Amino acid sequence: MNPGGSMKDRTALALIKEGYNLKKLQTNQTKIYEGTSGSTGISLALLGNYFGLQTHVFLPDDLAQEKYNLLEVLNAKLMKVRPVSIVDSKHFCRIAEDQAKNDDAYFADQFHNLANYKTHFQTGKEIWDQTLGLIDCFVMSAGTGGSIAGISQYLKEKNKNVKVVLADPPGSSLRNHVMCGLCYTDEEAEGHRKKHPFDTVVEGVGLNRLTKNYQQALIDYAFTISDEESRQTAQLLIQEGLFVGGSSAMNCAAVIKATKQFPELNVFVTILCDQGSRYLILMGSCMCQRPNVKPHSSDDKERITVSEKLKESGNEYFKNQQLHEAIRCYSEAISIHEDSIYYSNRGTVYRQLQNYKQAEQDAVIAITLNQQNVRAHFLFGTIQLINASKSYSLDQIDLGLRELKKSGELCHHKPDLKDQINYNIQSGMKLKQRLIEFKEREHLQKYAQTQQTKITLSPSHNVYLYDAFNCTITQDLMKEPLLDQFGHTYDADALNQNFKVNSCIDPITRNRITLPSIHNIQLQQAIQDYMKNQIDFK
Numbered sequence: 001m002n003p004g005g006s007m008k009d010r011t012a013l014a015l016i017k018e019g020y021n022l023k024k025l026q027t028n029q030t031k032i033y034e035g036t037s038g039s040t041g042i043s044l045a046l047l048g049n050y051f052g053l054q055t056h057v058f059l060p061d062d063l064a065q066e067k068y069n070l071l072e073v074l075n076a077k078l079m080k081v082r083p084v085s086i087v088d089s090k091h092f093c094r095i096a097e098d099q100a101k102n103d104d105a106y107f108a109d110q111f112h113n114l115a116n117y118k119t120h121f122q123t124g125k126e127i128w129d130q131t132l133g134l135i136d137c138f139v140m141s142a143g144t145g146g147s148i149a150g151i152s153q154y155l156k157e158k159n160k161n162v163k164v165v166l167a168d169p170p171g172s173s174l175r176n177h178v179m180c181g182l183c184y185t186d187e188e189a190e191g192h193r194k195k196h197p198f199d200t201v202v203e204g205v206g207l208n209r210l211t212k213n214y215q216q217a218l219i220d221y222a223f224t225i226s227d228e229e230s231r232q233t234a235q236l237l238i239q240e241g242l243f244v245g246g247s248s249a250m251n252c253a254a255v256i257k258a259t260k261q262f263p264e265l266n267v268f269v270t271i272l273c274d275q276g277s278r279y280l281i282l283m284g285s286c287m288c289q290r291p292n293v294k295p296h297s298s299d300d301k302e303r304i305t306v307s308e309k310l311k312e313s314g315n316e317y318f319k320n321q322q323l324h325e326a327i328r329c330y331s332e333a334i335s336i337h338e339d340s341i342y343y344s345n346r347g348t349v350y351r352q353l354q355n356y357k358q359a360e361q362d363a364v365i366a367i368t369l370n371q372q373n374v375r376a377h378f379l380f381g382t383i384q385l386i387n388a389s390k391s392y393s394l395d396q397i398d399l400g401l402r403e404l405k406k407s408g409e410l411c412h413h414k415p416d417l418k419d420q421i422n423y424n425i426q427s428g429m430k431l432k433q434r435l436i437e438f439k440e441r442e443h444l445q446k447y448a449q450t451q452q453t454k455i456t457l458s459p460s461h462n463v464y465l466y467d468a469f470n471c472t473i474t475q476d477l478m479k480e481p482l483l484d485q486f487g488h489t490y491d492a493d494a495l496n497q498n499f500k501v502n503s504c505i506d507p508i509t510r511n512r513i514t515l516p517s518i519h520n521i522q523l524q525q526a527i528q529d530y531m532k533n534q535i536d537f538k
Contacts, residue, residue: 005042015034017115037143069079111145132364138162149215164221165223166223177210187379233252283310307334310332311333381428
């Protein structure tokens with residue numbers, strides 16, 4: 001968990017740094033003002049103490065008492081304000097902004113300060129790296145819009161097919177904005193409008209306006225999550241050993257809906273923003289009840305024993321190369337008791353059967369269940385290299401090498417597996433070098449083809465530079481003086497010397513590359529080996 005107890009620590013640090021960058025925070029200017037529903041104020045107060053700043057927090061007067069207590073402990077100056085519409089001059093954010101101007105202080109402005117969403121590119125990167133790039137769907141609520149904006153932009157940049165789903169509380173109009181293009185809710189209809197339309201137990205999320213940070217978000221779909229759904233999910237999470245706040249419970253409720261809405265997707269990610277200890281009174285008794293956790297019964301122990309026996313049977317079938325029987329045993333073991341080892345063992349069998357998609361899925365589940373599973377990291381890394389040898393993806397090679405190195409770091413007492421890991425790392429490095437050489441050749445070919453550059457062999461013989469990459473120019477065509485694409489004259493002997501006079505511009509680096517690098521025999525052999533997929537992985 002972040003030092004301040006919520007992910008708003010990242011936002012607060014970015015806002016403070018931006019204040020210093022803009023010279024609005026200096027040695028003689030040490031006051032920071034902000035309108036907040038609590039969590040950002042707590043983070044600003046905590047980090048403000050570190051930077052020697054005095055934090056003034058303006059917030060609604062109907063928040064969880066725990067937040068007020070914590071802010072006072074952190075020496076923040078509090079001003080509680082009755083909840084009103086954002087267009088009202090008495091809204092807590094507008095009061096904070098006006099007071100900052102009067103006191104010549106820095107107004108952090110978390111809703112419109114774009115330093116907010118930019119800092120969450122890093123959050124997006126962490127999600128991408130920790131899911132090994134396999135994330136299919138990201139689900140989150142929006143308060144300022146900064147988190148979902150920064151994360152969605154990063155994930156969409158890495159893979160445009162990643163779906164981003166918004167979780168929205170009752171009274172917020174963001175769901176309608178995503179689904180219908182209108183920032184409007186029934187609560188805003190004539191005769192129904194309330195001073196505070198967010199009549200919900202979930203604090204800090206939901207908007208009835210488009211903030212500058214939210215406008216940067218790339219969202220595909222949205223759900224409205226009722227208070228009852230949030231409460232039920234909060235209780236469910238307690239029984240799973242997670243005590244979280246209302247917005248975190250709402251995020252998880254939206255994930256459950258998203259899995260039903262998009263059953264074709266596999267990897268769903270959300271963020272647990274903060275702990276439930278800040279909302280004991282507000283969230284009601286359902287979050288305060290001690291979950292009815294039962295110790296392992298004799299039936300549970302018996303199931304685990306049965307699943308272990310099935311795993312051992314699967315291991316024996318695998319040793320005897322009875323692969324389909326091995327899969328049957330591992331699958332039965334998983335159906336009785338999910339264990340990381342069962343998944344990595346089954347994935348290894350699928351890999352032998354060249355069912356790489358299923359092997360990859362099992363490896364991901366195994367890693368999710370146990371980050372220390374050496375064979376799961378080894379399996380996943382190897383699958384990435386095998387797929388990269390067909391997709392020609394350098395990113396996939398790097399991912400595979402990273403996972404293999406991770407398995408090597410975890411592998412302390414298995415020398416046989418250590419040898420396999422090192423072998424596959426070396427094979428992966430060779431594959432990467434061959435692919436780089438192949439990409440260089442491919443770039444030059446495309447450049448030559450685009451430019452339609454010709455090599456003049458004689459008045460009656462012209463060969464496109466592109467074609468020269470792919471054919472052998474026979475000796476009888478090299479009796480006349482030759483011109484390269486730059487108009488320079490050279491003779492047949494020069495051409496015989498691997499085109500030492502000729503050169504081309506790399507369209508990526510803009511560096512001049514000589515044709516010997518293309519016609520080098522070793523490179524040609526490497527390309528042929530690569531195209532034939534002669535890379536071996538253990």
